[in-house]
Amino acid sequence: MPKIDGVRFLNEQFKKALILENPDPSLDDYLRAQGIEPERLPDAVVQNPEAVIARLKEGQHDLLFKRSRFIVDERVLRASENLAAVILCCIGDDSVDKEACAREGVMVMNDPISNARSVVELVFGEMICLARRVFQANEAAHRHIWTKDNRKRYELLGKTISIIGLGNIGKQVAQMAEKFGMEVYFYDNREVAREVGVTLGWKACRTLTEAFRVADFVTVHVSAEDHRGRSNRNLITYEHFAQLGADRGSNSPRIFINAARGFIHEPEDLIRAVREGHVQAAAVDVYPEEPASKDEPWHNPYAGIPEIVCTPHIGAATEEAQPRIAAHVAGTAHLFNRYGTVRDTVFSPGQVIGVDAEPPYWVLSVVHSDARGTKKAISDAIYEAGASNLQSSHRDFSRYGFAYEVSAIDRPLSQEQLLHIVETARRISGDPTAIRAIRQFYVPANGNDD
Numbered sequence: 001m002p003k004i005d006g007v008r009f010l011n012e013q014f015k016k017a018l019i020l021e022n023p024d025p026s027l028d029d030y031l032r033a034q035g036i037e038p039e040r041l042p043d044a045v046v047q048n049p050e051a052v053i054a055r056l057k058e059g060q061h062d063l064l065f066k067r068s069r070f071i072v073d074e075r076v077l078r079a080s081e082n083l084a085a086v087i088l089c090c091i092g093d094d095s096v097d098k099e100a101c102a103r104e105g106v107m108v109m110n111d112p113i114s115n116a117r118s119v120v121e122l123v124f125g126e127m128i129c130l131a132r133r134v135f136q137a138n139e140a141a142h143r144h145i146w147t148k149d150n151r152k153r154y155e156l157l158g159k160t161i162s163i164i165g166l167g168n169i170g171k172q173v174a175q176m177a178e179k180f181g182m183e184v185y186f187y188d189n190r191e192v193a194r195e196v197g198v199t200l201g202w203k204a205c206r207t208l209t210e211a212f213r214v215a216d217f218v219t220v221h222v223s224a225e226d227h228r229g230r231s232n233r234n235l236i237t238y239e240h241f242a243q244l245g246a247d248r249g250s251n252s253p254r255i256f257i258n259a260a261r262g263f264i265h266e267p268e269d270l271i272r273a274v275r276e277g278h279v280q281a282a283a284v285d286v287y288p289e290e291p292a293s294k295d296e297p298w299h300n301p302y303a304g305i306p307e308i309v310c311t312p313h314i315g316a317a318t319e320e321a322q323p324r325i326a327a328h329v330a331g332t333a334h335l336f337n338r339y340g341t342v343r344d345t346v347f348s349p350g351q352v353i354g355v356d357a358e359p360p361y362w363v364l365s366v367v368h369s370d371a372r373g374t375k376k377a378i379s380d381a382i383y384e385a386g387a388s389n390l391q392s393s394h395r396d397f398s399r400y401g402f403a404y405e406v407s408a409i410d411r412p413l414s415q416e417q418l419l420h421i422v423e424t425a426r427r428i429s430g431d432p433t434a435i436r437a438i439r440q441f442y443v444p445a446n447g448n449d450d
Helices: 026-033 049-059 074-079 098-104 116-131 134-141 168-179 191-199 208-213 267-275 321-339 374-384 415-429
Strands: 016-019 037-040 063-066 085-088 107-109 160-164 183-187 217-220 255-258 281-284 308-310 361-369 389-397 402-409 435-443
Touching: 016 026, 016 049, 026 037, 026 321, 049 074, 074 098, 085 321, 098 107, 098 435, 107 321, 116 134, 116 168, 116 217, 116 255, 116 281, 116 308, 160 168, 160 208, 168 183, 168 191, 183 208, 267 281, 267 308, 361 374, 361 415, 374 389, 374 402, 374 415, 415 435
Parallel strands: 016 037, 016 063, 063 085, 085 107, 160 183, 160 217, 217 255, 255 281, 281 308
Antiparallel strands: 361 402, 361 435, 389 402
């Protein structure tokens, strides 16, 4: 339904989803089973943001599903006044203007787990191939050159690996490394991650330099920003590369792998380190600039450097990962649609915001500013309406200046009472954007709409 006085009054049940960038086709079937009609736009259309905006304006979709290329900005968000969430069929969220989503009351959710195995296997495939100089041997063999020798060909057994970023993928890399008989080091500036890593028997490095010095292999698994919202751009510098394997002696493989973000380091720094011999070999799957499709021209900054193996961002591109992602994000949509539950929000990774009351009940969900008094206005409105708040869940996203609240109540609020929430929140907080989105719907006892 249209905005009222700048506030999104969202549909009771989501009916329409716009899908961009070709996530697995099974996503469409999952959505239809929930009563949501999917609409896919071809790549040729998606490459034109104006065409996507026009389609959103015409279709007024409730949900937007996408992968990692198409940029979601304020104009995209405002095109559909029904838009409740952007759901990312990937881990990375740097293609979404999160500040604009916070202002517009649009939640952003991703899939932080489904592609992990695919990325881990690519990393170890590259580690083995680089350590054994498989790529060079293959290239030489195709030129009828026999290069059999053991010079600078290594096993993984007994080597050290430093993992930069001990998130979901980083932990799986560490577990796999142990199975290969490697000694695991890691660097992560999150206190909880360090505690987890040490508890699991891995060695925490105090600095990035230390992580490079102690390692035969370094692999990077950080997000676009750290847990405090600081960019990880140029996290790794030439000075770090120059220290790779410094404590491991002259016969270290000294291999670097980046399957995380292309801007974690400058290509020139890695190239220089390779040319100077600090890094023996490297593999990159991500780049500072990546094309929107295979038809778009692209310049590979590592072209012509045979020691750096390049792949076109295929870490999650497997027959197995993409259906897993489709199932996961469809489950995310189901929880949000039927119960107002938010999981895997990029605003607060690892948190679930939802209620677990016994149906039947009504759900009142509100996206609002974190200005003082706004939450009170919602609670007071429920009380003044004569409704009982059976259970509620609330989360502030302080960095972005907003919050999400979902309540299970025993009776619905009228349109007048919902508008009263908006008026009261603005008056108490002094914030004209105190309420950004409101949704109210019924959860029946049998768990469906029949």
